[in-house]
Amino acid sequence: MLAVNYTTLRDNMKTYMDKITDDYETMIVTRKDNKNVVIISEESYNNMMENIYVMGNKYNYDWLMESKAQLENGMASVHDLPEVEADE
CATH class of the missing domain: 3.40.1620.10 (YefM-like domain)
Known part of the structure; x- marks a missing residue:
């Protein structure tokens, strides 16, 4: 700072x-x-406001923490996404 x-x-x-x-x-x-x-910066401000919103809502926070625990416990998988044409 x-x-x-x-x-x-x-x-x-x-x-x-x-x-x-x-x-x-x-x-x-x-x-x-x-x-x-x-x-x-505006980017830092926007990030801070988004974090306040996500962490300020109990349901969002609980969902985020559950997802984090799943990732840490190896319960995640990787998937290839199909290519999308620019005009689609």
Whole structure:
């Protein structure tokens, strides 16, 4: 996690935004009076929101944990999928 003050961020905005998106970094922007903000990429945000949704619903969570246990216990199988033509 990166921490940078507002002035440094403002002077190097592109560099920091590239680091956040390219390296999946999280950045804390420090401000006066402890009114800090956190910057993350849109991809990281979307992933976080999806995880909150899946883990926040008991039925989804239970299904996911059951699937994980099946995989860990060797109860998974691999199947070849048929090729699909682009115009189908």
